[in-house]
Amino acid sequence: MASSGAQCESDDDMDEFMDKFKTQRYKNALPEDSWEEEFNKIPMFMKTAPEEIDPKKYPELACLQAIIHDEDRPPGEQAKSLKDEGNVYFKEKNYQKAILSYTAGLKKKCGDQELDTVLLTNRAAAHFYLGNMRSALNDAAAAKKIKPDHLKALIRGAQCCIELRIFAEAVQWCDEGLKAHPTDKKLLELRAAADKHKRAAERDARKAKAKEKKLHGQKETVLAAIQDRGIKFLQSVKPPRRGSDSEDEDKGSSAAISQLSLDGLSSQEVTGAQVFLDEQASLHWPVLFLYPEHQQSDFISAFCENTCFLDHLAVMFGEELPPWDTDRKYHPQNLQLYFEDEQKDRLYQVNPETSLLKVLQHKRFFVKAGTPSFIVLVNGSSFCKKFITGKKIQGL
Structure with a gap:
């Protein structure tokens, strides 16, 4: 009977303790609203290490780092x-x-x-x-x-x-x-x-080499065709010699023409176009038309050497004139075409019905930067008169 009474007393004490435990808060517990943040400060439970270890904020981690x-x-x-x-x-x-x-x-x-x-x-x-x-x-x-x-x-x-x-x-x-x-x-x-990958790279290198060799051969063929036609490239320009129109001056100016190389065939236009030879052995040139009155230009990527200028002008200034021609005066029949001899400060007037090849073969025409260029003016306009003033004009 004594043993039974002691057991009841023990149970009563436990019940009293549990009732008290339920009503009192644990003083050393982590805050309810930030327990996860505080938990993450404990090195064993950290999900990620902090960028900078502040000893006041992370004392345990700072201690471990000091040990390391x-x-x-x-x-x-x-x-x-x-x-x-x-x-x-x-x-x-x-x-x-x-x-x-x-x-x-x-x-x-x-x-x-x-x-x-x-x-x-x-x-x-x-x-x-x-x-x-x-x-x-x-x-x-x-x-x-x-x-x-x-x-x-x-x-x-x-x-x-x-x-x-x-x-x-x-x-x-x-x-x-x-x-x-x-x-x-x-x-x-x-x-x-x-x-x-090695075999693929070697195969690509062989293809690239073969393509380069083929391209080089094509350029050699184009170069030979240009030289056969007597077309000259201006690689470097000497200062113009004034005061003489003799044949001696022509020979002296021609000395400024470097040997035509494969690199000289490439146009410097952003299009990347360059002269090529078609199946009929005709050369096609990238050609630039300049309109200085309006600071405009037209670029023709493939102008066949046997085609006359009027064919292209008729397309560019046909039924629909360009928007920059506000006075509507750039009609094919009103236009004058020139190429410039920079060494002699001279303009050569080109008949629009002339073929490109004939102009390129002129003794004073030099292809510059791989792209023949021509100036287009409106016949009789005030700008045209002012532009040609002081320049020597000569027909082909």
């Missing part, structure tokens, strides 16, 4: 702690900070080759995910130098080479790796991919 960076500990321990710190940053995808930690670990020069290899390989991985392929490859190479059969270093080196499009080196990395790890699936996959 304790200079009194052996270099090997410090390097390992820095490696672990870098791994945490790496898992959080904070690759910049991971690199800093791995670099700090390597600077400890702990003498542990295994640890240095891991630090280099991990730093290579961080560089890789940041897109720093050359730095990643350098770290992988340094790790391989310490430990030639290190699998992660070999894989990372091959991956970097593929990303850098140096496929022959990627194959070499894989071959070195497969000597030590002949059945590694990742190395075998990388080897197959690198070899495939």
Whole structure:
């Protein structure tokens, strides 16, 4: 009976304690409205590490960091702690900070080759995910130098080479790796991919070389056709010699004409058009028409040498005149066509019914920058009179 009475007393005490527990708040509990934030300050439960560690705000984390960076500990321990710190940053995808930690670990020069290899390989991985392929490859190479059969270093080196499009080196990395790890699936996959890219790159290089050779041959053919027609290119211009219209001056000016080269065939217009030879062996030229009165121009990408100027003018100034011609005066029958001899400060008037080839073969016409150019003026206009004043005008 005494035992039963003691049990009842104990139960009453427990009931009293529970009733009291329910009515009183736990004084050391985390605040209800900010418990998650406070929970995240505890190193064991942190989801992400803070950018800057304030000892007042994160005392436990500051204490742990002080332990990691304790200079009194052996270099090997410090390097390992820095490696672990870098791994945490790496898992959080904070690759910049991971690199800093791995670099700090390597600077400890702990003498542990295994640890240095891991630090280099991990730093290579961080560089890789940041897109720093050359730095990643350098770290992988340094790790391989310490430990030639290190699998992660070999894989990372091959991956970097593929990303850098140096496929022959990627194959070499894989071959070195497969000597030590002949059945590694990742190395075998990388080897197959690198070899495939290498063969494709070699094929593309052969195609590009063949295309370049073909293009060079086409340009040589065009160059020969231009030279056969006696068309001259102005590569460099000497200052004009004034006071003489003799044949001697013509010869002296011609000395300013450099030997026509393949590079001289390319037009400097933004269109990239250039002279070409069609199947009927006719040359087609990019031609520029200039309208100085309105500071306008027209560019014809393929003006056949056998076509006359009037054919193009009739199209450009046919039923619909350009919007800049506010006075509606640019009609084909009203236009005068010139080319300029810059060396003699002379204008040569061109008959619109003349073919382009005849003008290009004129002794004072020089193709400049791969594009023959002509000035178009309105006959009898005040601007035309002012423009030609003081210039020598000569017909073809």
